[in-house]
Amino acid sequence: MKQKKKFDCVQMKWDIQQKIADEFKDISDEEANKIVMKRITENPILGSLVSKIRSSKSSVN
Known part of the structure; x- marks a missing residue:
């Protein structure tokens, strides 16, 4: 028999x-x-990641 999950993703x-x-x-x-x-x-x-991406894009241009 299948067990009832405590957590349903x-x-x-x-x-x-x-x-x-x-x-x-x-x-x-x-x-x-x-x-x-x-x-x-x-x-x-995520904020620091976005900042790094934005700064790398601006340095390419």
Whole structure:
């Protein structure tokens, strides 16, 4: 007999996607993109990565 899982990864993913969809449902794509980029740049891990990518792109031009 199959054991009942304590943690369902698929359900968690679905719940998170629903939360994000609800959060952005009443705003334009442009505004949603601004919010997402702001969150990414403020993230302690992703923010530094974005900064490095942006600086390497500007040094190439």
